[in-house]
Amino acid sequence: MSDLTSSNTSLEKFNYDNAIVRNFAYAVMVWGAVGMLVGLLIAAQIIIPSLNFNLQYSTFGRIRPLHTNAVIFAFVGNAIFMGLYYSLQRLCKARMFSDLLSKIHFWGWQLIIVLAAVTLPLGITTSKEYAELEWPIDILITIVWVVLAINMFGTIVKRRERHMYVAIWFYIATVVTVAVLHIFNSLELPISLTKSYPIYAGVQDALVQWWYGHNAVAFFLTTPYLGLMYYFLPKAAERPVYSYRLSIIHFWTLIFIYIWAGPHHLLYSALPDWAQSLGTVFSIMLIAPSWGGMINGLLTLRGAWDKVRDNVILKFMVVAVTAYGMATFEGPMLSLKNVNAIAHFTDWIIAHVHIGALGWNGFLTFGILYWLVPKLFRTELYSKKMANFHFWIGFVGILFYAIPMYWSGVTQALMWKQFTPEGVLLYPNFLETLLQIKTMHMIRITGGLFYYAGFVVMLVNLIKTIKQGSFIGEEAAEAPALEKNVTFEPIKGSIMKKHRLIERKPFQFTVLAVVVVLVGGLIEVIPTYLIKSNIPTIASVKPYTPLELQGRDIYIREACNSCHSQLVRPFRSETERYGEYAKAGEFVYDHPFLWGSKRTGPDLLREGKKYPNLWHYLHMDDPTTVSPGSLMPRYSWLKEQILDISNTEAKINAMRTLGVPYEQGYEKIANTDLQKQAEEIAADLQKQGIDVTSDREIIALIAYLQRLGTDIKNQQTGK
Amino acid sequence: MNKKVLAAMTAAGITALTQVQAIAQVKQETHTDTYVYLILGALLFTLAVLFASIMIFESGERKPKKAAAATATVETPILTDHEYDGIQELDNPAPAWFQFLFYITIAAAVVYMFVYHVSGRQNSSVDEYIQEMTVAQAQKDELIKTGALINENNASVLTDAADLEKGKEIFTANCVNCHAADGGGTVGPNLTDDYWIHGGGIKNVFSTIKYGVPAKGMITWQNQLNPKQIQQVASYVLTFKGTKPAAPKAPEGTIWVDSTAAPKDTLKK
Numbered sequence: 001m002s003d004l005t006s007s008n009t010s011l012e013k014f015n016y017d018n019a020i021v022r023n024f025a026y027a028v029m030v031w032g033a034v035g036m037l038v039g040l041l042i043a044a045q046i047i048i049p050s051l052n053f054n055l056q057y058s059t060f061g062r063i064r065p066l067h068t069n070a071v072i073f074a075f076v077g078n079a080i081f082m083g084l085y086y087s088l089q090r091l092c093k094a095r096m097f098s099d100l101l102s103k104i105h106f107w108g109w110q111l112i113i114v115l116a117a118v119t120l121p122l123g124i125t126t127s128k129e130y131a132e133l134e135w136p137i138d139i140l141i142t143i144v145w146v147v148l149a150i151n152m153f154g155t156i157v158k159r160r161e162r163h164m165y166v167a168i169w170f171y172i173a174t175v176v177t178v179a180v181l182h183i184f185n186s187l188e189l190p191i192s193l194t195k196s197y198p199i200y201a202g203v204q205d206a207l208v209q210w211w212y213g214h215n216a217v218a219f220f221l222t223t224p225y226l227g228l229m230y231y232f233l234p235k236a237a238e239r240p241v242y243s244y245r246l247s248i249i250h251f252w253t254l255i256f257i258y259i260w261a262g263p264h265h266l267l268y269s270a271l272p273d274w275a276q277s278l279g280t281v282f283s284i285m286l287i288a289p290s291w292g293g294m295i296n297g298l299l300t301l302r303g304a305w306d307k308v309r310d311n312v313i314l315k316f317m318v319v320a321v322t323a324y325g326m327a328t329f330e331g332p333m334l335s336l337k338n339v340n341a342i343a344h345f346t347d348w349i350i351a352h353v354h355i356g357a358l359g360w361n362g363f364l365t366f367g368i369l370y371w372l373v374p375k376l377f378r379t380e381l382y383s384k385k386m387a388n389f390h391f392w393i394g395f396v397g398i399l400f401y402a403i404p405m406y407w408s409g410v411t412q413a414l415m416w417k418q419f420t421p422e423g424v425l426l427y428p429n430f431l432e433t434l435l436q437i438k439t440m441h442m443i444r445i446t447g448g449l450f451y452y453a454g455f456v457v458m459l460v461n462l463i464k465t466i467k468q469g470s471f472i473g474e475e476a477a478e479a480p481a482l483e484k485n486v487t488f489e490p491i492k493g494s495i496m497k498k499h500r501l502i503e504r505k506p507f508q509f510t511v512l513a514v515v516v517v518l519v520g521g522l523i524e525v526i527p528t529y530l531i532k533s534n535i536p537t538i539a540s541v542k543p544y545t546p547l548e549l550q551g552r553d554i555y556i557r558e559a560c561n562s563c564h565s566q567l568v569r570p571f572r573s574e575t576e577r578y579g580e581y582a583k584a585g586e587f588v589y590d591h592p593f594l595w596g597s598k599r600t601g602p603d604l605l606r607e608g609k610k611y612p613n614l615w616h617y618l619h620m621d622d623p624t625t626v627s628p629g630s631l632m633p634r635y636s637w638l639k640e641q642i643l644d645i646s647n648t649e650a651k652i653n654a655m656r657t658l659g660v661p662y663e664q665g666y667e668k669i670a671n672t673d674l675q676k677q678a679e680e681i682a683a684d685l686q687k688q689g690i691d692v693t694s695d696r697e698i699i700a701l702i703a704y705l706q707r708l709g710t711d712i713k714n715q716q717t718g719k
Numbered sequence: 720m721n722k723k724v725l726a727a728m729t730a731a732g733i734t735a736l737t738q739v740q741a742i743a744q745v746k747q748e749t750h751t752d753t754y755v756y757l758i759l760g761a762l763l764f765t766l767a768v769l770f771a772s773i774m775i776f777e778s779g780e781r782k783p784k785k786a787a788a789a790t791a792t793v794e795t796p797i798l799t800d801h802e803y804d805g806i807q808e809l810d811n812p813a814p815a816w817f818q819f820l821f822y823i824t825i826a827a828a829v830v831y832m833f834v835y836h837v838s839g840r841q842n843s844s845v846d847e848y849i850q851e852m853t854v855a856q857a858q859k860d861e862l863i864k865t866g867a868l869i870n871e872n873n874a875s876v877l878t879d880a881a882d883l884e885k886g887k888e889i890f891t892a893n894c895v896n897c898h899a900a901d902g903g904g905t906v907g908p909n910l911t912d913d914y915w916i917h918g919g920g921i922k923n924v925f926s927t928i929k930y931g932v933p934a935k936g937m938i939t940w941q942n943q944l945n946p947k948q949i950q951q952v953a954s955y956v957l958t959f960k961g962t963k964p965a966a967p968k969a970p971e972g973t974i975w976v977d978s979t980a981a982p983k984d985t986l987k988k
Contacts, residue, residue, distance in 0.1 A: 090804040165803040231806070240807035244799050249813055253821075256769070273843045277835050281828035285769075288821035295817060337844075420945055422868070423859045428943030429892065523761050570848035572855055576942045581848065612936030614906050615897070626896045688906070 011478045012160065016089045019473035020102045022376050024082035027110060028365065029459055031078060034117075035070030036452050042067055043445045046600065047438060049623075049633040056637050057121040061559030065132040066120045071357060072130060072220065074113045079365040080224040081109070081148070084171055086372060087231035088155055091165045093479040097154025101147050108144035112137060123557035124194045127592050128209050130216050131185050135196045138186040145182065149175050156506045160479040163503040166247040170227030172510050173255045177219040177517050185212035189658060191650040195553070199658060202587025203270055203535060206595055207263065211521075214262035221361055222324075223255065226293045229321065232368045233297055236313045242299035248499050250292025252516060257286050259520035264335035267344065268569040269595065270584040276337075282520075283335030290328035297321040312387040316367030319395060323359025327352065342417075345565055345599040347437065348409030351402045358398045358451060366390065366458060373462050377469025386461040394454035400447030408440035417573040425576055430602040431629055538585035541711040543660045544704070546648050546674040551704030553651075554643075554697055555594070558635065565596035566605040566708070579606030579709065586712055589660045601632060608710035613681055614688050616702045638698035643678075645671050677703060763832075766825060869946040871926035877954040886955025889948055894956075897936070902956070903964025906936065908971045911959040919975030924953040 045051045045060045052058040089096060096102050115137050119125070125132040133141070152175060156168065164172075185208055188196040200208050234241050241247065263271060263279030298321055301308060308314045330352055334343050343349060374381045381387060415433040418426040427433050491497050502509050544552060555561070568574050570581040582605055587593055611619075615626055620638055623630035652667035662670075675694065681702055682694035692698070797810040835842060841850075862868050877883065891900065897907035908916055916935075917927045928949050931939035940949060 087804075093804075161803060163801065163803075165801075165806065166808075231804075234806045235804075240798065240809050242809055243811040243813060244801065244808040245810065246813040246817070247808070253769070268844050274836055276844070277832060281831050284831070285821075285824045285828050287824055288817060291820070292813070292817065295814065299811075419855075422862065422945040422947075423855060424942060424945045519765065523765070570844050572848070572851045575848075575852075609933060610938055612906060615936065618906075628896075 010480065012481050013476065013478045014095050015474040015476055017085070017096050017099060017102065017473070018376055018471070018475050020096065020099075020106060021082055021086045021372070022471065022473070023106050024078050024085060025369065025373060025376070027078040027106075028075060028082055028369065029462065031070055031074030031113060032365075032455060033459065035067060035075050036448075036455060038063055038067040038070060040445065040448050040452060043441070043448055045633070046631065047441050047445070049631050052633050054634060054636065056123070056558075056635075059558065059633050059635075061562045062121050062123055062125075064562050065125060065129075065559065066117060068130060069116050069120065069132065070113070072216070073116070076221060076225075076357075076361050076365070077109065079361075079368070080174075080220075080228070081105070082372070083228040083232065083368055084152070084224065087167055087228070088152065088171065091161060091168055091231065092155050092159030093161045093477065094155055094159050097151050097158065101151040101154075105144060105147045105151060108140065108147065112140055112144060115140070119194070123559075125556065125559060126188065126196065126198065127556045127559065127561055127594065128185065128198070128205075129213055129597060131182075131209070131212060134194055135186070135188055135190050136193060138182070138188075141182060142179070145175070145179055149179065153506065153510075160482055162482060163500065164506060164509065165230070166241070166244075166251065167227040167230040169247075169251050169503075169509070169513070170223045170230065172506070173251075173513050173517065174219050174224040174227070176510060176514050177215065177223075177255070177259070180514075180517070180521065181212050181215050181219065185209060189654050191647060191654045195647070197591040197654055197658060200591070200593075201658065202590045202593050203272075203584045205591065205593040206266055206269065206587075207271060207275065209593070210265035211259075211262035214265060215259055217356070218258040221356065222258075222290075225324075225361060225364055226254075228368060229293070229297050229317070229364060232364075232371060233317050233321070234300055236311070236317060236367065236371050237301055237304050237307060239300050239302075239304050242296050242302065245496055246292055246296050248496065250289045250296065254286075254289035254292070255513060256516045256520060257282055257289055259517055260523070261286055261335070264331075264340070265597065266595075267335070267337055267340040268571070269567055270582045270587065272584070280335050280337065283332040287329060287332050290331075291325055294321050294325035294328070297324075312384060312391055313367045313370045315391050316363045316370065319391075320360050320362075320364035320367060323355050323363065323398075327356040327360060330355070341569075341571065342413045343409060344569075345597070346409035346413045347405045347440070348413070349598070351405035351409060354401055354405070355398070358394075358401060362451075363394065366394070366455075369458070369462060373465055374469065377466050377471050379465060379469030382461050382464035382468060386457050390454040390457045390461070393450050393457070397447045397449075397451030397454060400450055401444055402447070404440040404443040404447070408437035408444075411440070412437050416577070417571070419573070425573065428577070430577075431627060431631075434600070434631060435629060535584040535588065537588070538583060538712060540714045541586055541588060543589045543655070543662060544707065545677055546652065546670040547677045547700050547703040548707045549651055549655070549704075550643055550645065550648065550674065551700035551702070552594075554638070554701045555704055556592075560604070561594045561596040563596075563598065563600035563632075564602065564604045565599050566603065567595040568603055568605045574603070578603045580712060583712065586709070589655070591655065591658055591660070604705070604708055606709040608706050608708040609713075613684050613702050613706065614690065616705055617685055617690055617692070617698060620698055620701065635698075638701060639692060639696050641697045642695050643697045643700050645674060648674060763829070766829060769825065869950050871922050871929060874921050874925040874946075874950050874953065876921045876957060877950060882951050883955050883958060885948070886951035886953070889944065889952040890955050893940070893943075894952070899964065899966070901962065901964040902959035903966050904968035909964070909968040910956050911962050911964050911967065912970050913960075913974050914970035914972045915975040916972035919957075920977050921950075921953055921957065923975075924956055925949055928953055928956075 041051065041058075042060055042064050049060075052060065056062070085096060085102070112133075116133055119134060119137065120132060124134050126134060131138075152171060156164065156172075187199045189199060190196040198205055198208075230241065230247070260282035261279055263275045264283045265279070267276050267279065269276075298318070301314070301318065304314075308318055333339055334349070334352065343352075370381060370387055412433050415427045415436060420426050491500055502512065566582075568578045568581045575581055582595075617639070619626050620635045622634050622636065623632040648670045649667040652662050652670050656662045656664075656667075678694040678699045681699050682692055682696075685692050799808045799810045801808040834840060859868075877886070890898075894907075897905060898910055899905050902910035904910065908914075913919075915923070917923060917932060927937065928944070929939070929941045929946075931937045933939065944952070
């Protein structure tokens with residue numbers, strides 16, 4: 001084809017910016033060490049709750065999002081940018097569009113991570129998984145993401161390569177889709193610099209959150225990594241990519257289908273059945289497009305398997321791609337209702353995500369680092385032996401992590417569901433099911449320690465490599481400029497051949513990708529609005545009292561929802577254990593929804609009025625006094641700290657703006673009501689010998705817990 | 720423009736039309752499930768487009784490949800003229816099993832949506848639940864009929880040491896939080912004295928344990944303990960009478976007189 005030769009154009013000289021790549025690589029190493037260490041800590045806290053050192057800043061609920069944010073957005077995020085900045089420049093034969101934007105992007109992203117590391121332990125959180133950061137940081141993320149987008153598209157525009165390689169397609173899909181996801185899931189109404197409420201409530205909020213949560217996995221942990229795979233795997237293997245046609249098919253179908261599958265996180269929930277079914281069927285259809293990536297990766301090594309034996313980088317990559325294939329098969333299986341009924345809320349899901357995180361993201365990142373760092377520092381890897389050791393201990397680590405977690409997930413699920421011949425629960429005491437899997441949790445930590453040990457060995461190896469090498473920030477390159485006003489020969493043949501056309505038109509390509517992603521997005525978003533009218537209203541469901549609202553925010557601050565669900569599913573084993581199953585109409589005033597995604601502790605949807613106030617007081621102060629052997633940490637500061645009621649007015653106003661029917665002017669008298677209710681609870685406790693005043697945080701939390709799930713009971717007794 | 724593209728577009732168009740019609744009909748009926756049909760229609764349309772596009776992607780390439788395979792040696796990879804920073808791309812077709820897998824999953828999706836939302840079968844989550852509960856209730860009824868279940872009307876005091884030992888175990892696991900290990904009471908009332916809030920005697924105690932007194936914080940135990948267990952723990956509770964707990968809570972309720980036993984005694988006198 002004529003467009004490939006341009007011999008009459010003179011070569012242009014330019015430099016690749018390697019300094020920015022190196023900076024991101026350093027960030028990967030630092031944040032990986034931090035994020036995984038926090039992971040080890042929270043894994044230990046599940047066995048020994050006192051490992052928060054009785055500090056509110058280090059309880060499981062507050063630092064679990066620190067772990068997830070650090071490994072997803074800091075470790076994986078920086079790895080994406082490291083690989084993207086390296087490969088994009090070379091695939092475009094151009095320096096990054098703007099050094100300034102590169103720097104803003106780098107430092108802006110690190111600032112976001114630091115802000116996350118500060119605010120999350122302080123309990124400043126939206127409670128929405130993988131989107132916990134509060135609104136000012138959300139805005140900062142948006143700005144930094146736009147900076148990245150400008151920098152990336154700017155580079156693509158001034159490229160010296162006519163066609164965009166498949167890696168770039170994945171980068172484009174990533175950048176535009178993450179922007180859409182982030183913005184729509186972060187629509188929230190601020191009441192102060194550190195507190196906001198999502199505009200969605202209940203079922204609607206749940207659907208938007210898991211549309212986001214699912215696609216954060218898709219477009220932050222998957223598509224950019226496929227882009228990286230398409231560059232670094234053939235580079236490391238020195239083999240051509242197996243199938244260009246497969247790239248086309250699996251790229252377009254992957255980004256099209258992925259966006260639909262979010263509701264599979266809400267099977268058997270109060271979400272309408274048809275939305276749940278959509279989640280299931282699109283997850284099933286996702287197998288082939290996901291495996292397209294795996295096949296193309298593995299078959300690229302066809303004829304080069306002898307290299308895999310000797311080349312540790314390829315070993316890492318092969319395990320990564322295989323783990324990707326396993327996780328993307330398991331995901332659709334977990335979306336089948338009968339499998340989900342067992343696996344949801346258990347450790348099975350933790351195992352599943354760690355196959356993806358440790359295997360796919362972790363190992364691909366390590367492979368890339370071992371390939372890239374010696375290249376950047378123009379030297380050989382310091383020690384192949386250490387890298388091999390890292391590979392094996394990391395691999396064993398993944399097995400020691402995942403197998404016990406699968407085991408424990410199934411064990412606990414079966415214990416939850418078992419009945420005696422007399423028709424009562426065989427394990428009525430939830431704690432019993434938790435203590436049963438303690439050993440599995442211990443083995444899991446061993447797996448984590450192995451994996452971490454491998455990571456530390458890699459750090460040493462890379463630092464030694466860096467020390468022995470010499471870094472050059474500006475790598476000279478040359479390429480002919482693209483001819484302008486070229487007339488191309490028309491492409492004859494199938495659409496597959498015509499795809500070549502759009503590969504040289506980044507603008508049209510991006511528009512098409514956005515459309516393909518938005519089809520699913522829109523059809524999923526439209527229901528979120530339809531759902532509002534699709535929810536049968538329950539007359540007895542009333543807005544929270546001001547004290548309960550404050551208590552709810554303490555529940556959010558302490559992230560109780562990271563261990564306790566508020567979603568009784570329609571199973572006999574759950575309604576017998578907890579009470580009536582969750583109805584969509586119960587959550588209409590819940591900004592945000594607090595259904596949770598994991599039951600490390602029992603469900604709390606019907607907790608209200610189950611136990612007296614005194615029980616809750618003693619339980620919060622030290623759970624083991626009323627529940628011997630409990631693995632919940634103490635929340636003793638709740639009885640010390642004074643509830644901040646200065647923001648009650650703002651909270652009531654915000655809720656009213658969002659559609660919660662508080663009467664006009666109620667905000668002025670809200671605190672009177674609040675104090676009255678608080679005094680009643682305090683009086684009840686004092687009567688039973690507890691020395692507590694009505695202004696403490698624990699009073700508000702008790703008020704909220706006693707309200708939970710009771711509105712529907714009122715309706716039943718009313719009848 | 721090849722025929723297949725035209726055919727696919729026509730198919731998509733027809734699907735869209737039927738969908739619009741379906742919506743129109745649904746609106747006339749003002750059916751509550753309008754949204755379900757709307758979504759289903761959109762879904763079918765999307766699937767049709769998806770299927771058609773895969774067919775189109777593949778159609779042009781399969782035939783020449785077969786022709787090429789006949790003439791050229793199969794082992795020689797077909798290299799495209801693409802080259803990016805030293806990375807080349809082969810022009811292999813997607814493996815046949817991969818495409819087969821894809822078609823199967825798309826077909827499975829259509830069948831799934833049909834079975835769950837069009838066929839009219841009762842298989843929503845709540846339907847499943849009702850089914851499950853019906854079966855459980857039938858089993859329970861059977862047990863009651865055969866007299867295998869003990870209830871508050873027929874419970875008697877167990878005096879067997881093994882039963883009381885079981886009762887003690889249950890008490891230790893579930894009751895000591897509120898009633899203390901020696902029955903002296905903390906959150907809950909003292910069980911060692913003659914005063915009972917909800918009536919003494921095996922039947923009342925059985926009933927209080929079984930149904931609980933949620934307003935006062937005594938939870939319902941019938942979903943967690945089987946009747947035998949309730950009988951055992953109730954019998955154990957009655958053995959506290961007259962013991963001296965370490966920190967007895969003040970009496971609550973009224974003195975319990977066994978009305979069934981007392982008249983008999985007076986008669987004897």
